[in-house]
Amino acid sequence: MRAGGGARVGLRVAITLMASNSENPCATEDMARNKTLDRCLQVLQEAKNDSEQFAALLLVTKVVKAGEIDAATRRRIFDAIGFSFPNRLLITKESPHGCPSQIFQSLGMTLLACFSTNPELAIHPQILNKISIFNEIICSEMDAGADIATFTLMIDDSFQCLQAISAHPQGQRHLVDAGTVSALCQVYLNQSHGHMHALCLLVSLLNTMETKCWKSSKSDLLKVLNKLSEQFATEEDNQKFELCNILQHFLPATPILTEDPSLIGCLKNLHTGLFSILSSKLNSSQRDPALKLGGLLVTVYGSDWILAENPEASRKFLALMVNLACVEVRMCLEDSNLDATRFKPDVITACYSIIEFGMMVCVLGEKVCFTETESRQLVRIMVEAFGAVICYFKQVTEEQQWDPFLFASVRILGAWMAEETYALRQEICDVLPFLICYAQKLFECPIKSNDLNNQVKGLSLADRPEVTKWSKDALRFLLPGFCHLSAEDVPRRILISCEFHVLLLRYFTQQWEVFSSSKNAPILPNDAEMSLRTACGIFLNLVVTEPALIRQEECFSSLLSLLMESLQSLLYSQRHLILAANFTTLGLMMSRILADTPVLQGTTVSKGFFRGAIHFLSKAHTTQLNTIDDQTQIVVAERYQKAWDQISELWFLGMQAFSSCVPLLPWLPQSVIESEWLSHIFDLLNKCSPVTMEFDLIAAFQCVLAELAKNSKPCKDIILLNNGEEKANLYGMAALEQCVSQNY
Template identity: 35%
Template sequence: MKMAENGCHLNPEEVCAAQCPSSAEPTSAEGCSSDPSGLSPSQREVLERCLHALNHAKNDSHILAALLLITRLCPAGQLDTGTLHQLFEAVGFNLPARLLVTAFRGGDSSRLPPEELISLGTALLAALSTDASMVAHPQLLSTVPLILNILENGPNLKDNQTQTFGNEDQSGSGSQTESATDSQTTSSMSTLDEALACDCYQVLNAVCALPQGPEQLLTRGAVLALCRAVLKKQTLSHEKGLPLLGHLLSSSIRPRAWAKHSSDLLLLLGTISQNFCQASDLDRLEMCSQIPLFLPPPGVESESKVLKEIVGNLWASLQPLIQGKLSQEHLGLVLVVSACLLDLYGWESAGPPKFCCLLVNRACVEVRMGLEEPPGTEISPQLQHTLTACYRIMEAAMEQACSQMVVPNPALMQTAITGLSLQQSRQVLGALEEAFSAEIYYLKHLAQTSYDDPFLFATFRSLCAWLAEETSCLKEDVTDLLPFLIGYAKSHFKGEGESKGLADWMSKMSICNSSQDGTWSREAALRYLLPALCHLSAEDGPRRVLLSLDTPAMLVAFLSKGWASLRGQSGKTVTRDSSLETACSALLNFAITESERVRNDPCFIALETMLSEALPALLHKPRLLVLAANFCTLGLMIARLKSTSTDPVEVGQRRFFSSVLSFLLSAVQSGQASKPARISTLWEEHWEEAGELWRLSLQALGGCVRAQPWITILIRDEGWLQDIFTLLGSSGRLPDQPSQDALEEVLCAIAKQCPVCRKDISELVKSVSCGSLQGLPQLSTILVE
C-alpha cells in the first residue's frame, strides 16, 4: 500500500469511479436482519468486499474509494464494534489525520478539494470515535485542535492555515490572544456544512466522555474554541457546542477554564444572559437549567463590573418568575439559578427586601414539602437537586439576611439587607426555623446504611450551618438528634465505608460552598459540625449527651491529626486551619466544666502529651499564633486540674511551661515613658481573637501555680517576673483593664505560693526601671502582709 508521508496523493477520477462499482447493491435496507448494524445480507456482502479491498489497497485512492462506499452503505453510528475494529486495523488513525493536515496546509500534493479532504477525515474520525476503546488513542486526540479549528472558524482554509497545527493549548500569546469581539468580526467566514459539524461534535463528545476527557479537551483549547464558535454563531454551535461547553464548565476543570479564558467566557455569559432576559417567561423557564453551567465559580471575577451587571440583569428577569405561579419542576430550576447567583454576590444584587423575603420563603416551603414526608419516602434526584439549592438560599439568609447583632433585647434584631423591617425579619426567621425543623425530622428517620448518600450530607451540612449560628431554637429536638449527628461525623472521620458516592458528588456538584474547595474529605462532616459543638458543649444538657457519646475523644483525634499535618509546614507554606481552633474551643468547654472527666479520661491525657509537644514548635510559626494561643490555654486549663505531686517533673511538662512563659510574654512590649505597655506587633493583628485566650491563659497559669508549686521555680529560673515588670514600665499597667486584672491574678498567685517570688516582686517594684503597684492593688496588699 503506497502511502504519502506528508500528504495524500489522490486521483479524483479513480475515487469517483470506485464509488459505484457494478457489484454494489442498493444501499437501502431490505427486509429484517439480525445484523447488529441493521444491514441486509446483500449489504453485508458488499461491506465485506469493501473491508477486503481496504486490507489489500495499493494506494490512498483505493482506500478512500472503499471508505466512501462503506459510508454510503452504512452510517458511522450504525457500524458494529467488530466492523469498526476492522476499519481501524485496515486504515488506522494515520489516514484521517493526514487528510486534515493536507487540507489545512494545502499545496499541490493533493488533487482533491480541501473541503472534501476535511469531510472525509472528520467522517472517518467520527466513525472510529463511536468505539470507546479507540477514543483515547493518541493519534485521535492529536486531531482535536484541528477539529476545534474547523468548528470555530468554519471551512475557510485561507484563514485556518494561519493556525498552528498540533498546538495543544490555544490559549497562549500571539494570534491566539485576540479578543472574542474581534474574532466575531471575521469577514471571510463561510458557512460550515451541517454534516461536517455533526462529525466534529461526535469526536469531541466522545473524547469528553473519557474519564480524563474534560482535561484532555481543556489542554487542547476546547473551551476557548467552543466559546468563540458559539459567539460567531457557527453551524450547530448552539445546538451541540453550547451543551458540550456547559458540560466542560460544570466538570472539575471549571476553575482553571475560568482562570485561563475569563474574558471570552464573560462575553459568552453576557450573550446567554441577554438572550435569557429578552425571552418570554415560558422560554426563560426552559433556559434556567442552562444558566448555572456558565456562571463562574464563587470568588472568580468577583471584582468584575461586567459580571455584577450580568448578575443584576439575571435577578431582574428571575423576579417575575419567582413571584409567579410555577410548577414544582419549573420552580426547582428557578431556585437552582437563584442559589448560584447568591453564591456569587449574596443579596447585593438580588433586589428589594420584599423579593428577598419571598425567595427565602419559597425555598423554605420547598424544603418542608420535600422533607416532611412519611419515613421511607424516596426523594427523586431532581427534587434532591432542588432542595440542595434551597439549602444554599437558607444558608445565605442565615449569613446575611438574618444576621443578628448583639443587642440587649433579641426582638430588636437588625439585618444585613437594607430596608428589611422587623416584621419581615421575624417572618424570615420563622420560615427558616420551620425548614430546619423539617431537616431534623428527615435526619431522625435515616439509618446508618445511608451515610454515603450525598443528599444526606447536603442536609447534614445545611443543619450544621444553622446550628453554627442558632442553638437556642429547637433545643430539645437538636439535643435528641445529637447521637445521629455525632455518629455521622464520627463514621466518616474514622473512615467507615467507602464514601465513594460522596467523593464523586462533591467533585461534580454545581452548588458547593465548601471551605475545602469543593472536594470531599473524611473530615468534612466533622468540620461542619464543629461550630455547633462549640456552642452545645457550653450548655449543660447537650454537654451531658456529648460526653455520653465520647465526643471529646473524637475532637482530640481530629486535633492530633490536624497538628500532624501542620507540623511539617514552615514559613510561608503554613496554612491556618480555623477548624482546629474551633475544636480547641469545644474541648476548652469540657476542660472548664467537667473536671472529673478531664482528670480520668485517657483522651485528655493523650491531649496533654500532644500539646506539650506542639506548643514549643508553634512558637516558631507566627502564622499560627491563634492556634498557639488555643493550645496554650487548653494545656493550662488541663494542667490546673492536676493534684500536687512529689514525683519528678517530666521533661515534656517542663518544656511546655517554659514555652507558655515565653509565649505569654511575647504578647506585650514596652510603651513610651509613663505610658501603659502595648500589645506587641506580633499579636496586634490577631488580638481580637487571641486577646481573650491570653487573659484566660494567665488566669489558668495562676491555677497551675497553686496546684503545682514547682512552676514557681521555673518562673524564677526563666526570669519571667523581671521581664514582666520591665515591660510594664513606670506606669505598671497594661493597655486595657481586663488584661490588667488577668495579669494581677497570676502575680498574686505566684506571690502567695512562693515567698521567694514575693520578695523578688517587692524588689522589682522598688527599682525605678520596673514600675510601681498603682495598677495592681491586690498584689500590693499581699506584699505588705
C-alpha cells in the same frame, strides 16, 4: 467526469449509512448480507488505487442499508480502509468537474466521523492529531459558490468527531490543549452553524475540566458567559429555564466577574433573569434550575450580585430566595417516605447554600441588611426548614450513611447550630447521638468516606467549593455548634454520655498532625487551625464545668501531654498567636486539675510548657505615653493588638489559671524567677499611673503576684525589692499587700 462525481455522491451515502447503529431483525438476511459484505471488504482491502476503493465502497453501500450497521461492522470497514485514505482526502484541494469544491475534504471528514463512533478509534493518535482541523472547520465561513449541503455536513462531521473525543478523559485534555474551547466559544458567539452543539460541548468540558478550560480560554469563556447572561435577562419563554441550567456550568467557583468592572453587567443580568423567574408562579421543573443557579451565585458572590439601586429591592429578592429555598427543603424532607422520584439532592443542597447565606445576612448584616422584622420572619421560616432537616436525620437508614446528601445536611445543620443557640434546642439534643455517631463513622472509615468525593460532583454545583473538603471531616462543620452546646448542662451531658470527648481528642490529634506538617508553608490552609481552636473551646468548657470528668478520663492526660509538647512550636509565630493562646490557657486550666499527674512533676516537658505560658502571658502588655494627657499607660503590645479581641479573655483566664497552679506545683516559682517576669510586671507598674490602669488588669496582676508571694519566699523577696508593698497599696491590691506584709 460526471460519472466520477456520481460515484463520490454515492460514497457520501455509503459512509452515512455506516454511521448508524442498529441491527436487522432477520437473521437469515443478516447471514446473506454478511457474506456479501465480506466480499466487498475483501475488495476494499485488495484495492490497488482510489478508483477501486470508490467502487468497493459503492458495493458496500448496496449491501449495508441505512440503520443496519453495528459497531463491529464499522470496525471491519475501518480495518479495510484505514486512516491513510481519509487523510489524503482531507488534504486534497481540487475537486472533479461538476462536484462541490470541498467534496474530497467532506468525504474524508465523513470517514473520520464514522470511525470516531468506535470508542477505541476516537482517541487514536490519527484522530487526535486532527483536532486543530476540526476546530478550523467548525469556525470556517462558507466560500462563495460552495455547496451549502457539503459545507454544513463537514461541520456536522467535525462536531461528531469532537463529541466522540470528548467522551474520554484523555480526549478532553487534548481538546483543551488544542484550543477547542476557544473555537467552540467563537462558534457560539457568531451563532454559526452548529452553535448549539458547541454550547453542549462547552458545558461538557467545563463540567470535567473547569480549571483547565478557564486557564486556557478565560477571555473567550467570559464573552460567552456575558452573552448567555444577556439572553437570560431578556428571554421570556422556556429558553430562560434552559439557560438557568447552562449558566451553572459557565460560572466558575471563583468570583472572576467582580475582578473587572466591565463584567458587573453580567451579574446584573443574572439578577434580572433570576428575579423574573422566582417572582413568577412556577412548577417544579422551572423552579429547580433557578434555585440551583441562585445557590451557586450566593456561594461564589455573596450579596454582590443581589445589590440593586434600591436597598429594599435587594432585601426583597434575597428574602424571596430564602423563603423559596426553605419551602423546597420542607417539601422534600418532610415526606416520611422520602420518595426517590421527588427527592432532589442537587436542588436541596443549592437551597442549603441559599439558607446559609440568609443566616449570615441575618447575623452579620453584610451589604444587604434586613430590618429586625424581616430577620425575625426569615428566622421563623428557617426554623421550619431545619426542623425538616432534623426529621430527615431520624429517618436515615444504614445504607444512606455514605450518601453525600446526608453530609450536606449535617453541614448545614452545623452552620445553624453555630449561629442559633436557642431555637430547636430540644430537637437538636434529640439528634446529637446520631450526629456524633455519624461524624465518628466518617472519621474512622476514610476509604468509604473518600468515595464521597467521587459522588459529590453530581450533587450540586452550589457546593463546588466544598468538593475537596468532603472526605471524612463532618466534625469540622459540627464543632462550632458543639462548642455552644458544651457550655449548657443538658446537651453537654449528652455529649459526655456519647463519649464525644474521646472522639474529639482523636480528632484533635489528627488535626494537629495535619497542621504541624504544613505550618511552615508560605500559605497555610486554615481549616486545621480553626478546628484546633474550636476543639480547644469545647475542651475548655468541659474543664470548667466537669472537673471530675477531667480527673477520671485518661484521654485528658493525653491531651495535656500533647498541649505541653506542642506549645513551644507556636509561640513565636505571629500568625499562630490565637492558637498559642488557646493551647496556653487550656493547658494551664487542665494543670490545675491534673497537678498530681506524672507529667507535671517538674519534668522537662512540663517546665518547657510553663516557660512558654510565662512567655505568652508576660509579653502581652507594654507601656506607652499618651500625648493627650502626657501620662504613661499600660497598653496591649503591638504583636498582640490585631488578635486581642479574640485572645483577651483567654489571657485573663490564663492569668487566673497560672496563679492557681503556683501552690500546686512547688517547682513553678523557680521558673517564674528565671523568666524575670516579676521584674517585668513591676517595670510596667512603675512607669504608669494607677488612674490610667484598668481594674481587670490590676486584678490579673494581683492574683499572680499574691500567689507567688504566698507560696515562695524567693518570689516574695523579689517583690519586696521592687517596692511591692508600696505598689500594692498604690494600685489597691489588698490581697498582695497582705501577703507581702506577712512573715513566713
